[in-house]
Structure formats: C-alpha cells, structure tokens
Amino acid sequence: MKPVTMLDLKAEFSLIEKAVRTAIDEVLESQHFVGGSHVADFEDQIARRTGAKHAIAIGSGTDAILVALMACGISSGDEVITTPFTFFATAGCIHRAGGKPVFVDIDRDSFNIDPAKIKAAITSKTKAIIPVHLFGQCADMDAINDIAAKANLVVIEDAAQALGATYQNRHAGTLGDAACFSFYPTKNLGGFGEGGMVTTNDDAFATKVRQLRNHGQTDQYLHAMIGGNFRLNTMQAAILSVKLEHxxxxxxxxxxxxxxxxxxxxxxxxxxxxxxxxxxxxxxxxxxxxxxxxxxxxxxxxxxxxxxxxxxxxxxxxxxxxxxxxxxxxxxxxxxxxxxxxxxxxxxxxxxxxxxxxxxxxxxxxxxxxxxxxxxxxx
Ligand SMILES: Cc1ncc(COP(=O)(O)O)c(C=O)c1O
CATH class of the missing domain: 3.90.1150.10 (Aspartate Aminotransferase, domain 1)
Structure with missing residues (x-):
C-alpha cells in the first residue's frame, strides 16, 4: 500500500533541484550570506506578487509578527485582540512585544476570528487586532477593518499560511495595515530553513521595520531604538525566489x-x-x-x-x-x-x-x- 503523507518535500525538490542548486551556487560564489541582491530581489518579488508597496524579509514568520508589533509601538499594558485557534506564535509574539493577548472566539465555518464578537473585547487599552488567515483562507477583513477603523486600531494580518490567498480580488498581505508571512518548510512557499516577510503599504512603518530588523540601526552603529537581528539570510532568499515561481x-x-x-x-x-x-x-x-x-x-x-x-x-x-x-x-x-x-x-x-x-x-x-x-x- 503506497503511503499518502502530509507532505512530500523530496518530490517537490526533485522538480526544482537544478534551479535551486544554481541559486545556491550563486550565493556560494558571491560569499555574500546576509542581505545583498538576492534578499532585495526576493522582497521585490513578494511585493509585486501581493501588490504591497513594501516587503521586508525577516528571519521567520514568528519574528515577522514580533517586529510588526514592535513597529506599531505595542508596549506594556496594550491589548491586542486575536484568535485562540491559531499557531502559538500569534499570541506568543503579542506577549513578547509587551502586550496582552485578548482572545475572541472563531466563526464555526471559516475557523477564523468571528468579527461579530470583536467589539465586546475592545477596551480603552486595545491597540491592534491580529486576524489569522487560518489554513490559507482569509479572515472576514472588511468587517474587521470596519471595526478597527471605528476604534482606531491597527490591523496586522497573520498571513503565515496564506501566501497566494485572495479576498475581494486583493491578495493576503494587503488587507490590513501590515501583514506577516512565514516560509517555514511546511508552508505553501517553504524555504530550506526558517524565513518570513512583513508587507505593508505604509512608508514610515516599512522604514521602522527595516530598522528594527537590524537592531534599530538608523545609521551605521547609530541605534535610535532597540530592535533585534530579524534578518533573512541570503541563501534562503535565493532558494525562495526559485520556489516562488512554482x-x-x-x-x-x-x-x-x-x-x-x-x-x-x-x-x-x-x-x-x-x-x-x-x-x-x-x-x-x-x-x-x-x-x-x-x-x-x-x-x-x-x-x-x-x-x-x-x-x-x-x-x-x-x-x-x-x-x-x-x-x-x-x-x-x-x-x-x-x-x-x-x-x-x-x-x-x-x-x-x-x-x-x-x-x-x-x-x-x-x-x-x-x-x-x-x-x-x-x-
Ligand atoms: C498562523 C501562524 N502564525 C505564525 C507562524 C510562525 O511562523 P514561523 O514558523 O515561520 O516562525 C506560523 C507558522 O508556523 C503560523 O502557522
């Protein structure tokens, strides 16, 4: 009996092996392992693909959520509304950024956060909502954005599972103020290691994420804020660019x-x-x-x-x-x-x-x- 597995990365690799090995060789030849044109090209490809003005490559989907929350200025006592039915990182990052996760139940059909229940969870401390596009299906973003606009809240899409998903003819990654993607190997676009991306149409937010990704550096060895090392490595970017074509x-x-x-x-x-x-x-x-x-x-x-x-x-x-x-x-x-x-x-x-x-x-x-x-x- 032929097994049917949840994933078959070996079979996927066999389809793209030649192009991936060429891309890896290019990085090896360049001996440029952090940043560089492969990362910039991959960012451009994701921006073009999603329609977002900015795409900022990050070391993982988890760090993409964390850095997006940091760029929003989430700090101690701030409440961030999200779903309890998601991968741990969504809520873990809210806590790590200094905020308090406030959960709202899901819709029984879509498995995504139920907009009808969000209003009751908003308090004077609420700063943001993180809807998760669970299993690759977008949350009810019109309803969520409506609620957020009325309460002056930031909306960060957790689009870790949703690269290529659409909602009202727009791509996941452009449906809120910012969005976070994961390129963990099991994802629809999976790297050969960890990877992530933040997308946004907001110029100032994008600049902040770029700075936070590099220890908050605003000029060489000048740190205007405390960020971290949230960079995507060059090898991953080169590999992900090849896989993106498929x-x-x-x-x-x-x-x-x-x-x-x-x-x-x-x-x-x-x-x-x-x-x-x-x-x-x-x-x-x-x-x-x-x-x-x-x-x-x-x-x-x-x-x-x-x-x-x-x-x-x-x-x-x-x-x-x-x-x-x-x-x-x-x-x-x-x-x-x-x-x-x-x-x-x-x-x-x-x-x-x-x-x-x-x-x-x-x-x-x-x-x-x-x-x-x-x-x-x-x-
Ligand atoms: C919904 C969701 N959010 C966040 C993440 C975190 O992404 P990563 O594993 O790349 O850190 C994942 C992926 O595992 C996820 O499925």
Whole structure:
C-alpha cells in the first residue's frame, strides 16, 4: 500500500533541484550570506506578487509578527485582540512585544476570528487586532477593518499560511495595515530553513521595520531604538525566489485536491468539509474536516498509511503558559469544540488523483462502518 503523507518535500525538490542548486551556487560564489541582491530581489518579488508597496524579509514568520508589533509601538499594558485557534506564535509574539493577548472566539465555518464578537473585547487599552488567515483562507477583513477603523486600531494580518490567498480580488498581505508571512518548510512557499516577510503599504512603518530588523540601526552603529537581528539570510532568499515561481501552480493543485475531497465527501453526513468562501480564494495550506469520530477516523487512516494532522489540539487560552491571562475552559466554545473535532488531510501539490481518491475512500469506509455502531451503542 503506497503511503499518502502530509507532505512530500523530496518530490517537490526533485522538480526544482537544478534551479535551486544554481541559486545556491550563486550565493556560494558571491560569499555574500546576509542581505545583498538576492534578499532585495526576493522582497521585490513578494511585493509585486501581493501588490504591497513594501516587503521586508525577516528571519521567520514568528519574528515577522514580533517586529510588526514592535513597529506599531505595542508596549506594556496594550491589548491586542486575536484568535485562540491559531499557531502559538500569534499570541506568543503579542506577549513578547509587551502586550496582552485578548482572545475572541472563531466563526464555526471559516475557523477564523468571528468579527461579530470583536467589539465586546475592545477596551480603552486595545491597540491592534491580529486576524489569522487560518489554513490559507482569509479572515472576514472588511468587517474587521470596519471595526478597527471605528476604534482606531491597527490591523496586522497573520498571513503565515496564506501566501497566494485572495479576498475581494486583493491578495493576503494587503488587507490590513501590515501583514506577516512565514516560509517555514511546511508552508505553501517553504524555504530550506526558517524565513518570513512583513508587507505593508505604509512608508514610515516599512522604514521602522527595516530598522528594527537590524537592531534599530538608523545609521551605521547609530541605534535610535532597540530592535533585534530579524534578518533573512541570503541563501534562503535565493532558494525562495526559485520556489516562488512554482507557487501559483502548486496553489492551483491544492485547490483542485480540495475540490475533489469536497465532492468525494459530500455525501458523508458525519463529515463537515471546509467552508468555501465566495469572496476570496483559499490557498489551502491545510484541508481540515470536522467530525465527531475524529480520533477513530485518524487511527483508521494511520493503519491505512495515510498521514493526518490536528491543527490545533489545544486552543491558546487553555495553554499552561497563558494561565495568567485568567481564561478557562468554556470561554471560547467554538474554538474548544473545533479543537476536538478537526482533522487535516493531505493536500500537498504532489498528491496524485489516485491518492486523493484513496484517502476519501478510506474516510467513507470508516464513517459508514462507525456511525451505525455508535448509533446502536455497540462498540
Ligand atoms: C498562523 C501562524 N502564525 C505564525 C507562524 C510562525 O511562523 P514561523 O514558523 O515561520 O516562525 C506560523 C507558522 O508556523 C503560523 O502557522
């Protein structure tokens, strides 16, 4: 039985190996490992691709969020609203920047922050909102920007999973005041190590991020503020530029696979397939279903050599390190319920149609066997 894995980076590499090795050789020849034209070119490519005026390469997606918050001037006592149903970095960076994460529950269909619940979380201390475009589908940005404009809040997109996603014909990365991308190897555009990017249309904000990325240096050895080493290395930029050429084709394939799963699973009432947003296009970083039989289904797929993932098993308000925020079980019921029922299926662009059919077939088989047994109380 051929395994179906959550990722196949070796297969992706085999498609681009020659161009990647040429790019690496160029960097080796230049012996220029930090900054330089490869980083500047990659920044230009991301700016052109997203339509953002500025793109500033950063060493990781996490540091992109941290430096964006620093550039906003988030400091002690400032509150930043975000979702509890995201990767840890979103909220971790709010705390590291000196702010306080304030969580707002998600929408049950999109898994993104629910704009209808944001207003109640705004206080006189609120400075920013970080919506996350989870799994590659943009948050409801019109509603979020409306609320932010009325309350004078900055909006920073956590677009770590959303390079290539669109919303109202605009790209993720241009939908708020600033945006943060990740090029972690598992992402739709994944490097051969860590990488990230901040995008913005705001000139002053871009200048600040560029300075903060280099220890707050405003002139050589002159530091107007305290930043950090948030730079992307040259080798990553050269590799990512090569991979970027394949992003559209890979995202298209992810969409085809998602559509196939949607069709193949449409008649299984115990499975909820991902909500497809009419106002934008997901880049399907993940394809996650919901089911009450999540754990037995996952076991079944494992025995069939089919990889799965759970993003995310513990919402952030229930993480031990955030106990001091004072949240408890039951505070964000949609996030908590989703965490118990969600299961990500393989959706990477190297999957064949036969792989997708086999995954869907195994799910249908499990669910049709599991449901009557549960309904009659038999084990
Ligand atoms: C939603 C989200 N935010 C932030 C990050 C952090 O990015 P990185 O792993 O590049 O630091 C990730 C990626 O892991 C992510 O998925």
């Amino acid at each position: 992003l559209d084709a890979f995202n298209k394939r992810r969409n085809e696979i998602a559509n196939s799963y949607n069709e193949l699973l449409a008649d299984v009432p115990s499975i909820q397939t991902p909500h497809i947003d009419a106002v934008g296009q997901s880049c399907f970083h993940q394809y996650s279903i919901l089911t009450d039989q999540r754990d037995t289904l996952r076991e079944h797929l494992t025995t069939e050599s089919i990889g799965t993932g759970i993003y995310y098993p513990i919402p952030l308000h229930l993480q031990p390190c955030f106990e001091f925020l004072g949240y408890g079980a039951g505070d964000f019921p949609v996030s908590e319920g989703t965490a118990k029922r969600i299961l990500a299926l393989p959706v990477h662009p190297m999957l064949t149609d036969a792989d997708v059919k086999r995954v869907a077939g195994c799910i249908v088989q499990h669910q049709t066997q599991a449901i009557p047994a549960e309904a009659t109380g038999r084990s």
